[in-house]
Amino acid sequence: MPVPLVDPADPNAGFLAGLLASRPAEVYAALQGAPAESLELRLRRIRAQLELGEGVQASKAIESLEAAHPDDWRVVWYRGLYALASGDHGTAALAFDAVYDAFPGEPAPKLALGVCAEVLGQLDNAADYYHLVWATDPSYVSAAFGLARVRLAAGDRTGAVAALESVPEASIHYTAARVAGVRARLRQRSPEDPLLDDLMAAAGQVERLTEFGLDTVRRERLSTEVLGCALDWVLSGARGAAGPPGAAAAATLLGSGLEERGLRFGLERSYRVLARLAQRGEERIELVERANRFRPRTWV
Structure with missing residues:
Protein backbone atom coordinates (compact mmCIF):
# COMPACT_ATOMS: atom_id res chain seq x y z
CA MET A 1 0.00 0.00 0.00
CA ASP A 71 -10.26 16.70 9.37
CA ASP A 72 -6.83 15.34 8.43
CA TRP A 73 -7.16 12.84 5.58
CA ARG A 74 -3.98 11.04 6.64
CA VAL A 75 -5.63 10.02 9.90
CA VAL A 76 -8.53 8.60 7.88
CA TRP A 77 -6.01 6.76 5.67
CA TYR A 78 -4.36 5.11 8.65
CA ARG A 79 -7.77 4.23 10.07
CA GLY A 80 -8.37 2.40 6.80
CA LEU A 81 -5.02 0.62 7.05
CA TYR A 82 -5.76 -0.45 10.62
CA ALA A 83 -9.22 -1.73 9.62
CA LEU A 84 -7.73 -3.63 6.68
CA ALA A 85 -5.02 -5.19 8.85
CA SER A 86 -7.55 -6.20 11.51
CA GLY A 87 -9.91 -7.82 9.00
CA ASP A 88 -12.62 -5.16 9.13
CA HIS A 89 -12.72 -4.82 5.36
CA GLY A 90 -16.00 -2.91 5.20
CA THR A 91 -14.73 -0.17 7.50
CA ALA A 92 -11.49 -0.04 5.53
CA ALA A 93 -13.43 0.49 2.30
CA LEU A 94 -15.42 3.33 3.86
CA ALA A 95 -12.23 5.04 5.04
CA PHE A 96 -10.48 4.75 1.68
CA ASP A 97 -13.64 5.85 -0.10
CA ALA A 98 -13.59 9.03 2.00
CA VAL A 99 -10.00 9.67 0.92
CA TYR A 100 -10.99 8.99 -2.69
CA ASP A 101 -13.78 11.57 -2.42
CA ALA A 102 -11.24 14.11 -1.19
CA PHE A 103 -8.67 13.25 -3.88
CA PRO A 104 -10.54 11.70 -6.83
CA GLY A 105 -7.59 12.07 -9.19
CA GLU A 106 -5.03 10.32 -6.99
CA PRO A 107 -4.17 6.67 -7.73
CA ALA A 108 -3.41 5.69 -4.10
CA PRO A 109 -7.03 5.64 -2.84
CA LYS A 110 -8.10 3.78 -6.01
CA LEU A 111 -5.45 1.14 -5.29
CA ALA A 112 -6.63 0.87 -1.69
CA LEU A 113 -10.23 0.47 -2.84
CA GLY A 114 -9.06 -2.24 -5.23
CA VAL A 115 -7.50 -4.13 -2.32
CA CYS A 116 -10.71 -3.79 -0.29
CA ALA A 117 -12.86 -4.98 -3.20
CA GLU A 118 -10.52 -7.96 -3.69
CA VAL A 119 -10.66 -9.12 -0.07
CA LEU A 120 -14.44 -8.57 -0.06
CA GLY A 121 -14.72 -10.90 -3.06
CA GLN A 122 -15.87 -8.16 -5.45
CA LEU A 123 -13.54 -9.27 -8.22
CA ASP A 124 -15.03 -7.15 -11.02
CA ASN A 125 -14.78 -3.97 -8.94
CA ALA A 126 -11.25 -4.86 -7.85
CA ALA A 127 -10.19 -5.46 -11.46
CA ASP A 128 -11.64 -2.10 -12.50
CA TYR A 129 -9.73 -0.23 -9.77
CA TYR A 130 -6.46 -2.08 -10.39
CA HIS A 131 -6.70 -1.60 -14.16
CA LEU A 132 -7.45 2.11 -13.76
CA VAL A 133 -4.42 2.62 -11.52
CA TRP A 134 -2.06 0.55 -13.67
CA ALA A 135 -3.21 2.20 -16.89
CA THR A 136 -2.77 5.73 -15.54
CA ASP A 137 0.35 5.38 -13.36
CA PRO A 138 2.80 2.52 -14.11
CA SER A 139 4.80 3.36 -10.98
CA TYR A 140 2.13 1.50 -8.98
CA VAL A 141 3.36 -1.97 -9.94
CA SER A 142 1.32 -3.52 -7.12
CA ALA A 143 -1.74 -2.67 -9.23
CA ALA A 144 -0.48 -5.01 -11.97
CA PHE A 145 -0.01 -7.81 -9.46
CA GLY A 146 -3.45 -7.13 -7.99
CA LEU A 147 -5.01 -7.15 -11.44
CA ALA A 148 -3.34 -10.48 -12.19
CA ARG A 149 -4.60 -11.97 -8.91
CA VAL A 150 -8.23 -11.05 -9.46
CA ARG A 151 -8.18 -12.09 -13.12
CA LEU A 152 -6.73 -15.45 -12.14
CA ALA A 153 -9.33 -15.84 -9.39
CA ALA A 154 -12.04 -15.10 -11.96
CA GLY A 155 -10.67 -17.77 -14.31
CA ASP A 156 -9.05 -15.35 -16.75
CA ARG A 157 -5.59 -16.95 -16.88
CA THR A 158 -4.67 -15.23 -20.15
CA GLY A 159 -5.58 -11.83 -18.72
CA ALA A 160 -3.58 -12.52 -15.57
CA VAL A 161 -0.47 -13.40 -17.56
CA ALA A 162 -0.93 -10.32 -19.73
CA ALA A 163 -1.07 -8.08 -16.66
CA LEU A 164 2.13 -9.55 -15.23
CA GLU A 165 3.98 -9.41 -18.54
CA SER A 166 3.02 -5.74 -18.93
CA VAL A 167 5.46 -4.81 -16.14
CA PRO A 168 8.33 -3.11 -18.01
CA GLU A 169 11.91 -4.30 -17.95
CA ALA A 170 12.98 -1.04 -16.28
CA SER A 171 10.94 -1.86 -13.18
CA ILE A 172 12.70 -3.36 -10.15
CA HIS A 173 9.73 -5.75 -10.00
CA TYR A 174 10.27 -7.04 -13.55
CA THR A 175 11.80 -10.35 -12.49
CA ALA A 176 9.15 -11.03 -9.85
CA ALA A 177 6.41 -10.25 -12.37
CA ARG A 178 7.87 -12.61 -14.99
CA VAL A 179 8.31 -15.40 -12.43
CA ALA A 180 4.70 -14.91 -11.34
CA GLY A 181 3.67 -14.96 -15.01
CA VAL A 182 5.32 -18.35 -15.53
CA ARG A 183 3.48 -19.74 -12.53
CA ALA A 184 0.19 -18.18 -13.58
CA ARG A 185 0.47 -20.00 -16.92
CA LEU A 186 1.02 -23.45 -15.45
CA ARG A 187 -0.23 -23.87 -11.89
CA GLN A 188 -3.44 -25.83 -11.33
CA ARG A 189 -3.70 -26.77 -15.00
CA SER A 190 -5.60 -29.84 -16.13
CA PRO A 191 -3.80 -32.42 -18.31
CA GLU A 192 -6.74 -31.99 -20.68
CA ASP A 193 -5.73 -28.37 -21.34
CA PRO A 194 -3.81 -27.49 -24.53
CA LEU A 195 -0.56 -26.82 -22.67
CA LEU A 196 2.03 -26.86 -25.42
CA ASP A 197 1.93 -23.12 -26.15
CA ASP A 198 1.99 -22.19 -22.47
CA LEU A 199 4.82 -24.63 -21.73
CA MET A 200 6.91 -23.18 -24.55
CA ALA A 201 6.14 -19.60 -23.49
CA ALA A 202 6.97 -20.38 -19.84
CA ALA A 203 10.26 -22.00 -20.82
CA GLY A 204 11.09 -18.99 -22.99
CA GLN A 205 10.50 -16.67 -20.05
CA VAL A 206 12.82 -18.75 -17.82
CA GLU A 207 15.55 -18.54 -20.46
CA ARG A 208 15.11 -14.77 -20.85
CA LEU A 209 15.18 -14.30 -17.09
CA THR A 210 18.48 -16.17 -16.97
CA GLU A 211 19.90 -13.65 -19.45
CA PHE A 212 18.42 -10.89 -17.30
CA GLY A 213 20.35 -12.12 -14.25
CA LEU A 214 17.99 -14.52 -12.46
CA ASP A 215 20.03 -16.32 -9.80
CA THR A 216 20.71 -20.03 -10.21
CA VAL A 217 18.55 -21.22 -7.32
CA ARG A 218 15.44 -19.40 -8.50
CA ARG A 219 16.09 -20.44 -12.08
CA GLU A 220 16.34 -24.12 -11.23
CA ARG A 221 13.31 -24.01 -8.96
CA LEU A 222 11.31 -22.39 -11.71
CA SER A 223 12.67 -24.91 -14.19
CA THR A 224 11.46 -27.80 -12.02
CA GLU A 225 7.97 -26.27 -12.05
CA VAL A 226 7.94 -25.99 -15.85
CA LEU A 227 9.48 -29.43 -16.46
CA GLY A 228 7.31 -31.06 -13.80
CA CYS A 229 4.14 -29.65 -15.36
CA ALA A 230 5.33 -30.84 -18.78
CA LEU A 231 6.03 -34.35 -17.45
CA ASP A 232 2.57 -34.62 -15.90
CA TRP A 233 1.09 -33.49 -19.20
CA VAL A 234 3.10 -36.01 -21.23
CA LEU A 235 2.31 -38.87 -18.84
CA SER A 236 -1.38 -38.06 -19.14
CA GLY A 237 -1.16 -38.63 -22.88
CA ALA A 238 -0.61 -34.96 -23.80
CA ARG A 239 -4.27 -34.67 -24.75
CA GLY A 240 -5.32 -31.33 -26.17
CA ALA A 241 -1.86 -30.60 -27.56
CA ALA A 242 -1.87 -27.45 -29.66
CA GLY A 243 -0.23 -27.15 -33.01
CA PRO A 244 0.26 -29.58 -35.91
CA PRO A 245 0.65 -33.35 -35.33
CA GLY A 246 4.02 -34.16 -33.81
CA ALA A 247 4.66 -30.59 -32.63
CA ALA A 248 5.07 -31.65 -29.01
CA ALA A 249 7.36 -34.58 -29.84
CA ALA A 250 9.65 -32.32 -31.87
CA ALA A 251 9.84 -29.60 -29.24
CA THR A 252 12.51 -29.04 -26.61
CA LEU A 253 11.89 -27.48 -23.22
CA LEU A 254 14.77 -25.86 -21.32
CA GLY A 255 17.20 -28.12 -23.14
CA SER A 256 15.11 -31.27 -22.60
CA GLY A 257 13.08 -33.19 -25.15
CA LEU A 258 9.35 -32.85 -24.62
CA GLU A 259 8.90 -36.57 -23.88
CA GLU A 260 9.11 -38.60 -20.68
CA ARG A 261 12.78 -39.60 -20.79
CA GLY A 262 14.05 -36.13 -21.71
CA LEU A 263 11.89 -34.40 -19.09
CA ARG A 264 13.00 -36.83 -16.39
CA PHE A 265 16.64 -36.13 -17.20
CA GLY A 266 15.92 -32.39 -17.10
CA LEU A 267 14.24 -32.63 -13.70
CA GLU A 268 17.06 -34.78 -12.35
CA ARG A 269 19.61 -32.23 -13.55
CA SER A 270 17.79 -29.29 -11.95
CA TYR A 271 17.31 -31.05 -8.63
CA ARG A 272 20.99 -32.01 -8.49
CA VAL A 273 21.98 -28.39 -9.12
CA LEU A 274 19.67 -27.30 -6.29
CA ALA A 275 21.15 -30.00 -4.04
CA ARG A 276 24.67 -28.69 -4.63
CA LEU A 277 23.54 -25.18 -3.73
CA ALA A 278 21.47 -26.16 -0.68
CA GLN A 279 22.54 -24.57 2.60
CA ARG A 280 21.20 -27.25 4.94
CA GLY A 281 22.08 -30.93 4.95
CA GLU A 282 18.46 -32.05 5.29
CA GLU A 283 17.43 -30.00 2.28
CA ARG A 284 20.35 -31.36 0.26
CA ILE A 285 19.36 -34.96 1.04
CA GLU A 286 15.74 -34.32 0.10
CA LEU A 287 16.74 -32.74 -3.23
CA VAL A 288 19.06 -35.64 -4.09
CA GLU A 289 16.24 -38.07 -3.34
CA ARG A 290 13.96 -36.12 -5.67
CA ALA A 291 16.62 -36.22 -8.38
CA ASN A 292 16.91 -39.99 -7.97
CA ARG A 293 13.14 -40.45 -8.17
CA PHE A 294 12.96 -38.59 -11.48
CA ARG A 295 16.03 -40.21 -13.04
CA PRO A 296 14.89 -42.58 -15.80
CA ARG A 297 16.07 -46.17 -15.83
CA THR A 298 19.45 -46.56 -17.51
CA TRP A 299 21.99 -49.36 -18.02
CA VAL A 300 24.56 -47.53 -15.86
Whole structure:
Protein backbone atom coordinates (compact mmCIF):
# COMPACT_ATOMS: atom_id res chain seq x y z
CA MET A 1 0.00 0.00 0.00
CA PRO A 2 1.25 3.53 -0.74
CA VAL A 3 2.60 5.68 2.08
CA PRO A 4 1.45 9.33 2.35
CA LEU A 5 4.22 11.86 1.80
CA VAL A 6 5.61 13.60 4.85
CA ASP A 7 4.60 17.24 5.26
CA PRO A 8 7.88 19.15 4.74
CA ALA A 9 6.72 21.79 7.23
CA ASP A 10 6.44 19.23 10.03
CA PRO A 11 9.09 19.70 12.78
CA ASN A 12 10.20 16.08 12.32
CA ALA A 13 10.30 16.09 8.52
CA GLY A 14 14.11 16.07 8.39
CA PHE A 15 14.40 13.48 11.14
CA LEU A 16 11.95 11.12 9.40
CA ALA A 17 13.67 11.56 6.04
CA GLY A 18 16.97 10.55 7.64
CA LEU A 19 15.74 7.31 9.19
CA LEU A 20 18.12 4.58 8.02
CA ALA A 21 16.49 1.61 9.75
CA SER A 22 14.37 -0.65 7.56
CA ARG A 23 12.94 -3.28 9.91
CA PRO A 24 9.76 -2.20 11.72
CA ALA A 25 11.19 -2.92 15.17
CA GLU A 26 14.30 -0.88 14.42
CA VAL A 27 12.21 1.96 13.00
CA TYR A 28 9.98 1.99 16.07
CA ALA A 29 13.00 2.13 18.36
CA ALA A 30 14.56 4.93 16.31
CA LEU A 31 11.36 6.96 16.51
CA GLN A 32 11.81 7.24 20.25
CA GLY A 33 14.77 9.53 19.58
CA ALA A 34 12.78 12.12 17.65
CA PRO A 35 13.59 15.71 18.68
CA ALA A 36 9.93 16.65 19.26
CA GLU A 37 6.41 15.27 19.15
CA SER A 38 4.50 16.05 15.96
CA LEU A 39 1.69 14.79 13.75
CA GLU A 40 4.04 13.18 11.23
CA LEU A 41 5.95 11.44 14.01
CA ARG A 42 2.73 10.01 15.42
CA LEU A 43 1.62 8.83 12.00
CA ARG A 44 4.97 7.14 11.39
CA ARG A 45 4.74 5.48 14.79
CA ILE A 46 1.30 4.12 13.92
CA ARG A 47 2.64 2.70 10.69
CA ALA A 48 5.43 0.95 12.57
CA GLN A 49 2.93 -0.45 15.07
CA LEU A 50 0.78 -1.82 12.25
CA GLU A 51 3.84 -3.42 10.64
CA LEU A 52 4.72 -5.00 13.99
CA GLY A 53 1.18 -6.33 14.45
CA GLU A 54 0.54 -4.15 17.50
CA GLY A 55 -3.07 -3.48 16.58
CA VAL A 56 -4.32 -2.41 20.03
CA GLN A 57 -1.65 0.28 20.41
CA ALA A 58 -2.19 1.46 16.82
CA SER A 59 -5.96 1.71 17.33
CA LYS A 60 -5.55 3.79 20.49
CA ALA A 61 -3.07 6.07 18.74
CA ILE A 62 -5.43 6.53 15.80
CA GLU A 63 -8.34 7.38 18.13
CA SER A 64 -6.18 10.00 19.82
CA LEU A 65 -5.22 11.51 16.47
CA GLU A 66 -8.82 11.53 15.28
CA ALA A 67 -9.77 13.56 18.33
CA ALA A 68 -6.95 16.05 17.77
CA HIS A 69 -7.08 16.20 13.94
CA PRO A 70 -10.60 15.19 12.86
CA ASP A 71 -10.26 16.70 9.37
CA ASP A 72 -6.83 15.34 8.43
CA TRP A 73 -7.16 12.84 5.58
CA ARG A 74 -3.98 11.04 6.64
CA VAL A 75 -5.63 10.02 9.90
CA VAL A 76 -8.53 8.60 7.88
CA TRP A 77 -6.01 6.76 5.67
CA TYR A 78 -4.36 5.11 8.65
CA ARG A 79 -7.77 4.23 10.07
CA GLY A 80 -8.37 2.40 6.80
CA LEU A 81 -5.02 0.62 7.05
CA TYR A 82 -5.76 -0.45 10.62
CA ALA A 83 -9.22 -1.73 9.62
CA LEU A 84 -7.73 -3.63 6.68
CA ALA A 85 -5.02 -5.19 8.85
CA SER A 86 -7.55 -6.20 11.51
CA GLY A 87 -9.91 -7.82 9.00
CA ASP A 88 -12.62 -5.16 9.13
CA HIS A 89 -12.72 -4.82 5.36
CA GLY A 90 -16.00 -2.91 5.20
CA THR A 91 -14.73 -0.17 7.50
CA ALA A 92 -11.49 -0.04 5.53
CA ALA A 93 -13.43 0.49 2.30
CA LEU A 94 -15.42 3.33 3.86
CA ALA A 95 -12.23 5.04 5.04
CA PHE A 96 -10.48 4.75 1.68
CA ASP A 97 -13.64 5.85 -0.10
CA ALA A 98 -13.59 9.03 2.00
CA VAL A 99 -10.00 9.67 0.92
CA TYR A 100 -10.99 8.99 -2.69
CA ASP A 101 -13.78 11.57 -2.42
CA ALA A 102 -11.24 14.11 -1.19
CA PHE A 103 -8.67 13.25 -3.88
CA PRO A 104 -10.54 11.70 -6.83
CA GLY A 105 -7.59 12.07 -9.19
CA GLU A 106 -5.03 10.32 -6.99
CA PRO A 107 -4.17 6.67 -7.73
CA ALA A 108 -3.41 5.69 -4.10
CA PRO A 109 -7.03 5.64 -2.84
CA LYS A 110 -8.10 3.78 -6.01
CA LEU A 111 -5.45 1.14 -5.29
CA ALA A 112 -6.63 0.87 -1.69
CA LEU A 113 -10.23 0.47 -2.84
CA GLY A 114 -9.06 -2.24 -5.23
CA VAL A 115 -7.50 -4.13 -2.32
CA CYS A 116 -10.71 -3.79 -0.29
CA ALA A 117 -12.86 -4.98 -3.20
CA GLU A 118 -10.52 -7.96 -3.69
CA VAL A 119 -10.66 -9.12 -0.07
CA LEU A 120 -14.44 -8.57 -0.06
CA GLY A 121 -14.72 -10.90 -3.06
CA GLN A 122 -15.87 -8.16 -5.45
CA LEU A 123 -13.54 -9.27 -8.22
CA ASP A 124 -15.03 -7.15 -11.02
CA ASN A 125 -14.78 -3.97 -8.94
CA ALA A 126 -11.25 -4.86 -7.85
CA ALA A 127 -10.19 -5.46 -11.46
CA ASP A 128 -11.64 -2.10 -12.50
CA TYR A 129 -9.73 -0.23 -9.77
CA TYR A 130 -6.46 -2.08 -10.39
CA HIS A 131 -6.70 -1.60 -14.16
CA LEU A 132 -7.45 2.11 -13.76
CA VAL A 133 -4.42 2.62 -11.52
CA TRP A 134 -2.06 0.55 -13.67
CA ALA A 135 -3.21 2.20 -16.89
CA THR A 136 -2.77 5.73 -15.54
CA ASP A 137 0.35 5.38 -13.36
CA PRO A 138 2.80 2.52 -14.11
CA SER A 139 4.80 3.36 -10.98
CA TYR A 140 2.13 1.50 -8.98
CA VAL A 141 3.36 -1.97 -9.94
CA SER A 142 1.32 -3.52 -7.12
CA ALA A 143 -1.74 -2.67 -9.23
CA ALA A 144 -0.48 -5.01 -11.97
CA PHE A 145 -0.01 -7.81 -9.46
CA GLY A 146 -3.45 -7.13 -7.99
CA LEU A 147 -5.01 -7.15 -11.44
CA ALA A 148 -3.34 -10.48 -12.19
CA ARG A 149 -4.60 -11.97 -8.91
CA VAL A 150 -8.23 -11.05 -9.46
CA ARG A 151 -8.18 -12.09 -13.12
CA LEU A 152 -6.73 -15.45 -12.14
CA ALA A 153 -9.33 -15.84 -9.39
CA ALA A 154 -12.04 -15.10 -11.96
CA GLY A 155 -10.67 -17.77 -14.31
CA ASP A 156 -9.05 -15.35 -16.75
CA ARG A 157 -5.59 -16.95 -16.88
CA THR A 158 -4.67 -15.23 -20.15
CA GLY A 159 -5.58 -11.83 -18.72
CA ALA A 160 -3.58 -12.52 -15.57
CA VAL A 161 -0.47 -13.40 -17.56
CA ALA A 162 -0.93 -10.32 -19.73
CA ALA A 163 -1.07 -8.08 -16.66
CA LEU A 164 2.13 -9.55 -15.23
CA GLU A 165 3.98 -9.41 -18.54
CA SER A 166 3.02 -5.74 -18.93
CA VAL A 167 5.46 -4.81 -16.14
CA PRO A 168 8.33 -3.11 -18.01
CA GLU A 169 11.91 -4.30 -17.95
CA ALA A 170 12.98 -1.04 -16.28
CA SER A 171 10.94 -1.86 -13.18
CA ILE A 172 12.70 -3.36 -10.15
CA HIS A 173 9.73 -5.75 -10.00
CA TYR A 174 10.27 -7.04 -13.55
CA THR A 175 11.80 -10.35 -12.49
CA ALA A 176 9.15 -11.03 -9.85
CA ALA A 177 6.41 -10.25 -12.37
CA ARG A 178 7.87 -12.61 -14.99
CA VAL A 179 8.31 -15.40 -12.43
CA ALA A 180 4.70 -14.91 -11.34
CA GLY A 181 3.67 -14.96 -15.01
CA VAL A 182 5.32 -18.35 -15.53
CA ARG A 183 3.48 -19.74 -12.53
CA ALA A 184 0.19 -18.18 -13.58
CA ARG A 185 0.47 -20.00 -16.92
CA LEU A 186 1.02 -23.45 -15.45
CA ARG A 187 -0.23 -23.87 -11.89
CA GLN A 188 -3.44 -25.83 -11.33
CA ARG A 189 -3.70 -26.77 -15.00
CA SER A 190 -5.60 -29.84 -16.13
CA PRO A 191 -3.80 -32.42 -18.31
CA GLU A 192 -6.74 -31.99 -20.68
CA ASP A 193 -5.73 -28.37 -21.34
CA PRO A 194 -3.81 -27.49 -24.53
CA LEU A 195 -0.56 -26.82 -22.67
CA LEU A 196 2.03 -26.86 -25.42
CA ASP A 197 1.93 -23.12 -26.15
CA ASP A 198 1.99 -22.19 -22.47
CA LEU A 199 4.82 -24.63 -21.73
CA MET A 200 6.91 -23.18 -24.55
CA ALA A 201 6.14 -19.60 -23.49
CA ALA A 202 6.97 -20.38 -19.84
CA ALA A 203 10.26 -22.00 -20.82
CA GLY A 204 11.09 -18.99 -22.99
CA GLN A 205 10.50 -16.67 -20.05
CA VAL A 206 12.82 -18.75 -17.82
CA GLU A 207 15.55 -18.54 -20.46
CA ARG A 208 15.11 -14.77 -20.85
CA LEU A 209 15.18 -14.30 -17.09
CA THR A 210 18.48 -16.17 -16.97
CA GLU A 211 19.90 -13.65 -19.45
CA PHE A 212 18.42 -10.89 -17.30
CA GLY A 213 20.35 -12.12 -14.25
CA LEU A 214 17.99 -14.52 -12.46
CA ASP A 215 20.03 -16.32 -9.80
CA THR A 216 20.71 -20.03 -10.21
CA VAL A 217 18.55 -21.22 -7.32
CA ARG A 218 15.44 -19.40 -8.50
CA ARG A 219 16.09 -20.44 -12.08
CA GLU A 220 16.34 -24.12 -11.23
CA ARG A 221 13.31 -24.01 -8.96
CA LEU A 222 11.31 -22.39 -11.71
CA SER A 223 12.67 -24.91 -14.19
CA THR A 224 11.46 -27.80 -12.02
CA GLU A 225 7.97 -26.27 -12.05
CA VAL A 226 7.94 -25.99 -15.85
CA LEU A 227 9.48 -29.43 -16.46
CA GLY A 228 7.31 -31.06 -13.80
CA CYS A 229 4.14 -29.65 -15.36
CA ALA A 230 5.33 -30.84 -18.78
CA LEU A 231 6.03 -34.35 -17.45
CA ASP A 232 2.57 -34.62 -15.90
CA TRP A 233 1.09 -33.49 -19.20
CA VAL A 234 3.10 -36.01 -21.23
CA LEU A 235 2.31 -38.87 -18.84
CA SER A 236 -1.38 -38.06 -19.14
CA GLY A 237 -1.16 -38.63 -22.88
CA ALA A 238 -0.61 -34.96 -23.80
CA ARG A 239 -4.27 -34.67 -24.75
CA GLY A 240 -5.32 -31.33 -26.17
CA ALA A 241 -1.86 -30.60 -27.56
CA ALA A 242 -1.87 -27.45 -29.66
CA GLY A 243 -0.23 -27.15 -33.01
CA PRO A 244 0.26 -29.58 -35.91
CA PRO A 245 0.65 -33.35 -35.33
CA GLY A 246 4.02 -34.16 -33.81
CA ALA A 247 4.66 -30.59 -32.63
CA ALA A 248 5.07 -31.65 -29.01
CA ALA A 249 7.36 -34.58 -29.84
CA ALA A 250 9.65 -32.32 -31.87
CA ALA A 251 9.84 -29.60 -29.24
CA THR A 252 12.51 -29.04 -26.61
CA LEU A 253 11.89 -27.48 -23.22
CA LEU A 254 14.77 -25.86 -21.32
CA GLY A 255 17.20 -28.12 -23.14
CA SER A 256 15.11 -31.27 -22.60
CA GLY A 257 13.08 -33.19 -25.15
CA LEU A 258 9.35 -32.85 -24.62
CA GLU A 259 8.90 -36.57 -23.88
CA GLU A 260 9.11 -38.60 -20.68
CA ARG A 261 12.78 -39.60 -20.79
CA GLY A 262 14.05 -36.13 -21.71
CA LEU A 263 11.89 -34.40 -19.09
CA ARG A 264 13.00 -36.83 -16.39
CA PHE A 265 16.64 -36.13 -17.20
CA GLY A 266 15.92 -32.39 -17.10
CA LEU A 267 14.24 -32.63 -13.70
CA GLU A 268 17.06 -34.78 -12.35
CA ARG A 269 19.61 -32.23 -13.55
CA SER A 270 17.79 -29.29 -11.95
CA TYR A 271 17.31 -31.05 -8.63
CA ARG A 272 20.99 -32.01 -8.49
CA VAL A 273 21.98 -28.39 -9.12
CA LEU A 274 19.67 -27.30 -6.29
CA ALA A 275 21.15 -30.00 -4.04
CA ARG A 276 24.67 -28.69 -4.63
CA LEU A 277 23.54 -25.18 -3.73
CA ALA A 278 21.47 -26.16 -0.68
CA GLN A 279 22.54 -24.57 2.60
CA ARG A 280 21.20 -27.25 4.94
CA GLY A 281 22.08 -30.93 4.95
CA GLU A 282 18.46 -32.05 5.29
CA GLU A 283 17.43 -30.00 2.28
CA ARG A 284 20.35 -31.36 0.26
CA ILE A 285 19.36 -34.96 1.04
CA GLU A 286 15.74 -34.32 0.10
CA LEU A 287 16.74 -32.74 -3.23
CA VAL A 288 19.06 -35.64 -4.09
CA GLU A 289 16.24 -38.07 -3.34
CA ARG A 290 13.96 -36.12 -5.67
CA ALA A 291 16.62 -36.22 -8.38
CA ASN A 292 16.91 -39.99 -7.97
CA ARG A 293 13.14 -40.45 -8.17
CA PHE A 294 12.96 -38.59 -11.48
CA ARG A 295 16.03 -40.21 -13.04
CA PRO A 296 14.89 -42.58 -15.80
CA ARG A 297 16.07 -46.17 -15.83
CA THR A 298 19.45 -46.56 -17.51
CA TRP A 299 21.99 -49.36 -18.02
CA VAL A 300 24.56 -47.53 -15.86
